[in-house]
Amino acid sequence: MTTRIFVPRDAAARAVGADRVADALLAEAGRRKLDVTLVRTGSRGLFWLEPMIEVETPAGRIAYGPVKASDVPALLEAGLMQGSAHALRVGRPEEIPFLQRQTRITFARCGIVDPLSLDDYRAHGGYRGEARARELGPAGTIEEVAASGLRGRGGAGFPAGIKWKTAADAAADRKYIVCNADEGDSGTYADRMLMEGDPFSVIEGMTIAGYAVGAGKGYIYIRSEYPDAIRTMEQAIVVARNAGWLEAFELEIRVGAGAYVCGEETALLESIEGRRGQVRAKPPLPAHRGLFGRPTVINNLVTLATVPAILADGAKAYAAFGVGRSRGTMPIQIAGNVRHGGLFEAPFGLTLGEIVEQIGGGTRSGRPVRAVQVGGPLGAYFPRALFDTPFDYEAYTARDGLIGHGGVVVFDDSVDMARQARFALEFCGIESCGKCTPCRIGSVRGVETIDRVIAGDHRDANLALIEDLCQTLKFGSLCALGGFTPYPVMSAIRHFPEDFGRPRRVAA
């Protein structure tokens, strides 16, 4: 009987040697005449253990990691095929505390199934959401999505049900569903993991959206920095099409071209249409006049991929998780200088301290945690003093920050916060679409001004200039690139004054 061994094909696992491990396993098994079937899965998201391989045994899957190609002979010698003891054995994956503590709804299949097997997809609950949507009908489906409390996972947190209803109510000859897989925030990779590990959930979410609002065509806009995700998503569409799944709803992939601002929904639509990725003024809302002037639902990939599970198990079950107006679960991506970096899907409400210290295990460098940037390059830097902030849209807004797409980047005490503030302004200048003067020009002046602060030149006057500039950016920007760049800049100045040559204020 053949033994199945699972090795991730996730880009981050490949980045640390998963392909070499897979090759070594096949070669070594051949040499030993072992009957092995290699299955390439997505990642479970425990990146400090990648490459993490799993072997199927009568007692369930047994994981080993982090495995190097050179470990393979010894692993087989020790009885890998039976799940026997070895220094790299981490046991049943579900019992690893990092996974055990999670509530995996959106990521239920990721790392477990063969991403391109529809049989696997069905065996692990796939298609159930779409079947339920057909029972409920388009209006009932939208009501269910609204009742779940699902809000956009791309950053702005807008209720998905309301967006869908707006597009459904708009009359037009055709409508579109657009999946935003531009995922430009540093520290985030949830979209990437799903495309590489469970692409059918994206397809199912989009077909449900198409059915609910009456759209016959969907576009998935994937950033060019994700060649693996593009490849897997393309293959998944072919598999789905050949299985007759895409008869009423056609899907096409569009690849970005390295512009961060194209993650902004209207810039993204411009980009698909073949223009510079410049932000459009709203109104009109994309739900009224979006892609090619037609009503368009544009949602983040995680938002869409969560819809099948919501429909399958009901809005109530999903809304039972979370806190306040943040319902359900959020795939938190723990990244940067952290010991246990990875994907942690959990109900809203975990405190930042729990995420960074207990789950993340502190820094990888072993030095004290000093700052944590939440929500990507437009998110605030949090000091330890704010580690009690619960992961929830409103709580972060109340502290002049945002949860964005759920990225959490940890820095140790070697970080220089003046340089981080400088980078935020520099990034704004590099990625500005050019429409608003404060964002296009102000950011460049801001970098020059911070350089003066760093050089010790008229510190207080120059810091006052930066505060002024941040006010202008906040109120004079068409989109959040200019509008939220003040978050990282001002949080760095406020919470880490000593890095700007100012005395630290005593905590109140």
Added chain:
Amino acid sequence: MWSEAEAREIVRRHSGREGPLLPILHDVQAAFGWVPPEVVRVVAAALNLTRAEVHGVVSFYHDFRDAPAGRHVLKLCRAEACQSMGGEAVARAVLDRFKIGWNETTPDGGVTIEATYCLGLCSCAPAAMLDGQPIGRLDHAVLDDIAGEVER
């Protein structure tokens, strides 16, 4: 080298699409390694756009090059997650090793090094991508491997 026939063939391949310009430019760059001005002219004429319009799109997107790339393209992440793991120092070491600056190509045409802002490998920082292949946990040993690959 670019060829007008190939450029026309690329345009033809995408002619049935809504909004074909970006897919065309991606294929142009994949075929020729950059977007030559002569090809901008061909594409503009075929799509009934002005050269200025197509040039405006090419220059807006960081991906599209206005000069040929080296035989290898190494993208190094400069975003926050990689910064937190000392990515800037590693990047400096790479640039020094090849004696070039950001977005430059070595004189022998061996490698182009480009800055990128996030590769989605943020839990395995610092990260890079060599000819589309992801590389994580960059350190001096990994750097030696990359240099070996590029110099081969």
